Amino acid sequence: MRVAIIVFPGSNCDRDMMVAVEALTGRRPALIWHKQSYLDPVDLAIIPGGFSFGDYLRCGALAAHAPVMNALHDHAARGGAILGVCNGFQILLESGLLPGFLAQNKTLKFVCKQTNLSVEGNAICELTKSLDINERLHIPVAHNEGNYFADAETLDSLESNGQVVLRYAKDETGVSDNPNGSANDIAGICAANGRILGMMPHPERAMGAGHKSADGKKLLQSIFEAIIT
């Protein structure tokens, strides 16, 4: 399995993601510096969390124009698999690889907490297809801009195409655990081809072994399984 992690100067979850990937695949992923304009063939490219360029202007805006992004677009055009987590999700949106945008949290505050996620039953995402849809995933978030928004038309088509992959789950009383106010409680979406996944929660921080949960491991595992087969 060949995995590449794209590293921007302000990425700060690149190492965490590298450790997580290596723990699961037994192979250390390649770290690709943003100034590099090519990407050797890989099975999965990951854009990790952090503050790529300080999150100045708009989160992910400056990163979306880094040299490495052309190569990533080519990878995507070939049907390559991509995972964007947190700032990585923001970058995927800014670069048009996924639809919509992430506004500031409705509280206007950074939020770092454990969340409860539900895996959507009708999701077309190839990368998560082995996840059990009845299961709740406990994976933490840490972001200031995770408030997913898209116009009504886009939202409708995401929903009807099954591109919504993860939602902040509702508890017994029907109240959602939504930490940021995102539309339809969206926590993660995928591209129409089911090969690009963007999500706010950090799976690399839920790997068991000292973390509060091991559900991030489950999620990453499902991605690797999907890619191998």
Next chain:
Amino acid sequence: MQVTIIIEKKPGVLDPQAQAINQALSSLGFDDLQDVKMGKQITVSIDTDDEERARYRAAKMCEALLANTVIETYTIEINEPS
């Protein structure tokens, strides 16, 4: 030539900050106002004397980076030399 670029959210696009300011202002007793809008103002000096060219360059910058044209609009004004 100095150019001022204003970037605003398109109507209907979620703007939690504007919403919050709206609310905060009314809770501070500013209840005589409506419809707060927030935008970004970016001023740049462009190395030309040609107004057309300055406008053109500024628009390019907006398309390339400064505005996310899916959710934002931009307007460009040429500043009078002071």
Next chain:
Amino acid sequence: MQVTIIIEKKPGVLDPQAQAINQALSSLGFDDLQDVKMGKQITVSIDTDDEERARYRAAKMCEALLANTVIETYTIEINEPS
């Protein structure tokens, strides 16, 4: 009456955001520009026809909430009715 408030960093106050944008623009090939500055533009409708009053209210809002007067300055413009 519609009022436009412009909030800018005071001269000399570091503006990391403007710096980062400047750099990004030049690495995108916009090398004919200098001196990028960032500010906020806020437009508000104030429920009055009296220009003086609108200005006064806007200034109050800036002091109370909109501007961080330690590091920012604000200017208020009355918009022509369009």
Next chain:
Amino acid sequence: MSVQSEMQFENAAAMGLSKEEWERVCAHLGRIPNLCELGIFSAMWSEHCSYKSSKKWLKTLPTDGAQVIQGPGENAGVVDIGDGTAVVFKIESHNHPSFIEPYQGAATGVGGILRDVFTMGARPVALLNALRFGQIDHEKTPHLVSGVTAGIGGYGNCIGIPTVGGEVEFDASYNGNILVNAMAVGIAHSDRIFYSAASGAGNPVIYVGAKTGRDGIHGATMASAEFSDETESKRPTVQVGDPFTGKLLMEACLELMAADAVVAIQDMGAAGLTSSSVEMAAKGGLGMEIDLDLVPVRESEMSAYEIMLSESQERMLMVIDPSQAEIARQIFNKWDLDFMPIGQVTDSDRLILLKEGEIACDIPLAPLVDDAPEYDRPHLKPELLHVIPAAEIRQNIQISDALKKLIGSEDLCSRRWIYEQYDSHVMADTIIGPGGDAALVRVHGTNKALALTVDCTPRYVEADPYTGGKQAVAEAYRNIICVGATPLAVTNNLNFGNPEKPEIMTQLVQSVTGMKDACTQLSTPVVSGNVSLYNETDGKAIKPCPVIGMVGVIEDWQTALGIAIPPETELFIVGQDENINTGWLSNTVYAKIIAGRIDAENQGAPPPVDLMSELQTGQLILDCYKNQLINAVHDISDGGMLVALCEMMLAGNIGAEITLPDNIDTHAWCFGENQSSYIIATSKADEFTKNAAQANIPYLRIGRSISQQELKISNGDIISLKELKQCYDTGLSNRL
């Protein structure tokens, strides 16, 4: 020097120098200083840089131990944790800037302390903060709390270092002078620590990082001056933090250090280029020559004075090995940072600055550092408050109602509203984050973890500074023990009022003495620290606040316990005898919140601290850890036993029933703040009690966990967990 100086004593006085200090400056130079030179002297001799009022007392602190690699005197302290690894840490205050501009003040405070840590060659792995605000209903408090919290998060979250712990208090004495102390902790190879002493005459001096602007000119002197309405309106010196550049600088420096090119390195913190150049040269016993025209600036026409005194953030000064200069330059290019040779090390013992080809400054270095003034300021015999008997303090209120009031008060309620704004998980090594006792952060890739805490109880310090100083150390110690770690060493931040007032100096002297005794007895030497004086508003001093930051280590993080009570366990108090027979209500949160004793005079004496008992009880807890006799631990501190128990229940989301003893005042027993005690939950009660008895440590079984979601007290009081949670969780959000 040819430049004619216009300076007079008045100029020096405006920069905070006394008449006598002015005369000493002139004597050292053999002439009148120019503006730049005077600026340099006044900055180096400011309280902030020279510690002139506190040095005499700081010297009394224990700083040695087998574990200590580097004690005070460098950018941060360094402590060995075995296997070739060292922990590097320090705490620093940013009180005045945070009051003026809370977001930027707090953010730059975090940035500054991080630079102190990575300057030593350590990768920062954790941040903590100790905050003091005014009364929660004071008009400025919500704004200050929001701004400071956002600023701490704004910097730490962006640079990617988890903020894992801290403390927050509200008290009227901080209405006009908040305290923002930030602590940073890093990990380094114990044989690859970097120091600030320059060496090798002729070696280039390199400026790296952000450009110099007119930010915070003379911040060091400002941090050493009292506040008044006038300073607030002047607002001359706000520095803006740029965590993104901070991140680039951190990564570039760590990369450069790995490449073996650095001879000496020092961050530009307080007094910027002045203190960094002076300290590097003086520590190396050498001189330095700098051409100020080469310093990267972001504004035009900056004078020598401004360049030397600027406190622009995200800058470093280095002496490098000339043969490695090219590699160094490439690394900084990669990170898009300025890298500029601005001068060289000389063997002259002088600091020489050039500006536009002229000598702008020529001063001997030794007097700047070695002959900095040191004062033995007058202090008094402390007037200790008397103990107020429990019977006078106790109020006629149901225990359950008192408990709800206490855990819902801003003093004791959950700090979640604040710490959820901090990324506490980034780096993926946080085992225990905010909300428990000490935080626990794994040493990456190993079984070891660091236990980290900051503590102080200013209420106690005010009433009895010696005991208060001791207590801060003891409480930190207890917090480290709670997670099963061995306490190693401390850093401290001494926040006081104007030391020229004998009663303030008394607080300083007494609490440092208490700290000394505790650190000695508990074998936790002081390896770094910071002093912040003149914390006064219009002549009124803050409550004295000598904060302790303590670091401990646990060999296997998997053995660590939290405070959550597991099902089917029995509950014990273990520790001081007094806990079982009497309860200490004097100067407690109960006295403040329930009995309304707010003024120092009617708060009474704080609980005594018996260091021997602290040590022995701590040892017992660690032994129980080793033998796996306990399932949860929490120390008893502010609010007393019942508050601690309640926190343990809420963390475990579990009910408990407890039995009140009948031989003592039940309020004093529930809410007394007796020291050196813990609550433990155990499923091996017999073995636990056997161990405690053998160690001769008093213990008392107080109850057990139950399956109902409630707290049941033997007097018939019952409160649902839900109600407790509601009080606890909304205490801050309701008021801010």
